[in-house]
Amino acid sequence: MKRILVVEDEQAIREMVGFALKKAGMQFEEATDAEQALVVIASNPPDLVLLDWMLPGMSGVDLARRLRHDDVTAGLPIILLTARVDESDRVHGLEVGADDYITKPFSPRELIARINAVLRRSGAELEDQPLEFDGLSLDPVGHRVRVNGDPLNLAPTEFRLLHFFMSHPDRVYSREQLLDRVWGRGVFVEERTVDVHIRRLRKALNRRGHDRFIQTVRGAGYRFSVRD
Incomplete structure (x- = not known):
């Protein structure tokens, strides 16, 4: 209960x-x-x-x-x-x-x-395969994120958003697609909400210098990439 x-x-x-x-x-x-x-x-x-x-x-x-x-x-x-x-x-x-x-x-x-x-x-259950890119690691089972070995605490929505991005690197997703894949179908959430959570995720990653991984693609949406 x-x-x-x-x-x-x-x-x-x-x-x-x-x-x-x-x-x-x-x-x-x-x-x-x-x-x-x-x-x-x-x-x-x-x-x-x-x-x-x-x-x-x-x-x-x-x-x-x-x-x-x-x-x-x-x-x-x-x-x-x-x-x-x-x-x-x-x-x-x-x-x-x-x-x-x-x-x-x-x-x-x-x-x-x-x-x-x-x-x-x-x-929600996430795929249990650990993910790591350039010092940024995510453990879905333990619900832990680390940057260069240091723990990074994220709220539930930012954790799921980061997990989705790290599971689908170098692909661009629109706000509508992110709502569908991260928040789920039939939720009472505006597309504007995606931008707010992206900012929160970037702010958390910025403390360790990894906010550059979350990239805005003008007119299309967002992507996760370790490339310049």
Whole structure:
């Protein structure tokens, strides 16, 4: 049974979400602010965090950023809940570390579908053959990435994206193709989301000087290549 931590200060929303999760066969845990959430996560990490943007004290965005920068929680799937509908807000939420973004109001059916989609991506079986290019190595079984021997922590979506690129080097893929192959069919994700996750992956690789491997092909999409 998947454990979902809902971090939300509005009781009515927590109750609605909790009912939907239990009906879907998931275990529901709750926290009303970031500090409570950190205690729960530290004692027993959930399978996914459903995180409200506007929280008292530390915001949901700041909590997501903190979780992504902690080695222990860097790979924890996160979905942001918010009433903000502007594209810039959606992009900001994804850039700080969220794997998906749901705007209020939302239906329980959509919520469960998107939770399941993120859980599938984070827990899906990948081909178990280790991959390595010019000091960049990826172990699908151990879910580890190393650059010149040093560990590199990636969020679930960036890990799957890097695995796909390294499994298909020197081939150009459009945003639509990447959504289909990495996110999967029938997901509630815009093509713009691909660009955000590409930036996050490049930023992580840039710390070790390997961001050059992810190349933009103008008018076509992206490719992974160790060639100049």
